[in-house]
Amino acid sequence: MLLSVENLTVRIGKVEPLSGLSFTLDRGEILGLVGESGSGKSLTAMAVTGLLPLIGGRISAGSVVFDGTDLAALPEARLRPYRGKRIALVTQNPMTAxxxxxxxxxQVDIMARLHLGMDAKAARARTVDLLNRLRIPESRTVCDAYPHQLSGGMKQRIVIAMALAAEPDLIVADEPTTALDVTVQAQIIHILGELVRERGLALMLITHDMGVVAQVCDRVAVLYAGRLAETREAGPLFARPRHPYTRALIDCIPREGMAPGSLTGIPGLVPSVAQYPAGCRFHPRCLHADAACQQVPEARPQADGGSVSCHHPMEADHG
Ligand SMILES: Nc1ncnc2c1ncn2[C@@H]1O[C@H](COP(=O)(O)OP(=O)(O)OP(=O)(O)O)[C@@H](O)[C@H]1O
Ligand code: SF4
Ligand SMILES: [Mg+2]
Incomplete structure (x- = not known):
């Protein structure tokens, strides 16, 4: 297993926005990390990429084992060879990168020169090749452009090329296409997926879009209010969601033939970190809640792999 996250718990000052997350990711695989706004996706990305200190946070319990090394136990200086080189982060706004x-x-050349020790000519050849693979037209000419001369979609492809240029083992992409229009989003995610598989990389893809997850991910981790609701292989998870929150997210995916306006969403909001309810944090919004749900549900391992944290997991086929 390339990445094995066990009981990941994060503190920022007095609050604990993430508690006890466990999930895994292997080479050649795409893990979708999903959940509504405020569920803890970006903090998970920051924990895995070693960036929590930037916002005054830290891993207070658990482990993030990457290729056999627990990154959570490493001092800052020893994290540097991982960041950018072996683990690359792609964020929503290309202008931050x-x-x-x-x-x-x-900007793409420098990644291969720095991390792989290539000379200028070899690095440029690789850059042009990468831009071609990302389906950037006239890639040689584009190399000479400044960011402001490119569209949002082109800029984000350049950022993805920068991430790929260092030949990382893991790419963490936090809403990499949210700022782009829908057709460009789908195209970029599909190209990224292709490259990940071709090169045997691992991709952690954070997105609000369950439709995209259903199309490209092998495995899914569903977060709710800083805890893991469910993690399983994508096929069975979409066919037979076991956690009521997973089911509700799937029910929000627009489907063909659906009457306009029939998308109801999930009533209520994800609680803020200061107001996480006791017991199962989803209980105020859950149709299946009962007295047992006043206790925190343990993550139950599933026969088909993964785990579900619910006192009353659903077994029925999703139809
Ligand atoms: N620097 C911080 N200090 C305190 N709490 C924080 C901080 N950053 C995030 N949080 C809290 O942690 C929780 C998870 O935040 P996170 O940004 O990881 O959510 P997210 O799932 O990425 O949401 P979105 O989809 O809106 O990007 C939220 O309740 C948020 O308010
Ligand atoms: S533990 Fe209870 S409240 Fe929580 S998701 Fe399961 S049924 Fe709903
Ligand atoms: Mg986020």
Whole structure:
């Protein structure tokens, strides 16, 4: 297993926004990390990429074992060889990763020069190849452009090329296409998926879009209010969701033939970290809640792999 996260718990000052998350990811696999806004997806990404100190957070319990090394136990100085090189982060806003006054080709080249020790010519050849693979037209000319001369979709492809250029083992993509229009989003995610499989990388894909997850992910981890609701292989999870929250998220995916306006969403909101309810944190919004749900549900291992944290998991086929 390339990445094995066990009981991951995060503290920021006095609050504990993430508690006891466990999930795994192997080479050549795509894990979808899903949940409504505020469920803890970005904090999980920051914990895995070693960036929590930037926001005053820390891993207070659990482990993040990457290729045999527990990153949670490493001092800052020993995390550096992992960050950017072996584990790359792609975020929603490409301008946080791009330097506005440097030509984009140079910004991709530098990754291979820095991390792989390539000379300028070899690095540029690789950059052009990567841009071609990301279906950027006239890639040689694009290399000479500055970020402001490119569309949002092109800029995000450049950021993905930068992440790939260092030949990482794991890419963590936090809403990589949310700022783009829908057709560009789908295209970029599909290309990223193809490259991940071809190169045997692992991808943790964070998205609000359950439709995208159903199409490209092998495995899914569903977060709710800082805890893991369910994690399983994507096929069985979509066919037979066991956690009521997973089921509700799947019911929000627009389907063909659905009457306009029939999408109801899930009533209520994810509680803020200061107001996490006792017991199962989903109970105020759950149609199946009863007295047992006043206790925190343990993660129950499932016969088909993964786990479900619910006192009353559903078994029926989803129809
Ligand atoms: N720096 C911080 N200090 C305190 N609490 C924080 C901090 N950053 C995030 N949180 C809290 O942690 C919880 C999870 O936040 P996170 O940003 O991981 O959610 P998310 O799932 O990425 O949401 P979104 O879909 O909106 O990006 C939220 O309740 C949020 O308010
Ligand atoms: S533990 Fe209870 S409240 Fe929580 S999801 Fe399961 S049935 Fe609903
Ligand atoms: Mg987020």
């Amino acid at each position: 791009l330097d506005p006054v440097q030509r984009v080709g140079d």
